[in-house]
Amino acid sequence: MSVTNSPPESVLISESHLQNRIHELGAQIVTDYENQELVLLGVLRGSVLFFADLARAIFRAQVENPVREVPLRFEFVQLVSYHNSTKPSAVELIRGGTDYLEERHVLIVEDIVDTGHTLKFLHEHLWTLKPKSIKVCTLLDKPSQRQVPVAIDYIGFEIPDTFVVGYGLDYAQQYRNLPYIAVLEST
């Protein structure tokens, strides 16, 4: 497939649909973590747009309900997955600013959970840093592709087995800045 900047044709989740759901997730997170400090841990690079909108949705939910406070810290990790015939799903941490997670509540913010290998690896790594709790919030979930079981606490949208781009998700580093989720048409 030739990679261009022209947007893919088929919109799977529109911008307004995304934003409405993120607003709901923010409200749910504020209810669940009421008056507790939370570390939002973004997984680079795909979660960046979702992370930013979710953080603002959490702030807005507190403004709507001022008795509930959830002070936020931001943290980021970057992982790389190697998919090849000899080692189908090796995951490696290539950037992990995870200094101050000990005794803190951590919410992993993911763009998409597909086979589950990335999340399983990250979960196991984070537990070695002795946080008080770890939960997971993913914008997209492709349950039909799961190879290892993973627990997900907050899901934006379940999607079918199709390759999607936009709103942080890429194909060969393209399309990340689309404000919606689209199906990549041709290969």
Ligand code: IMP
């Ligand atoms: P997993 O380890 O198979 O769950 O893979 C998770 C990672 O694969 C995500 O963080 C994405 O970077 C990438 N990925 C999986 N499905 C898609 C997709 O449909 N579009 C773009 N990236 C995807």
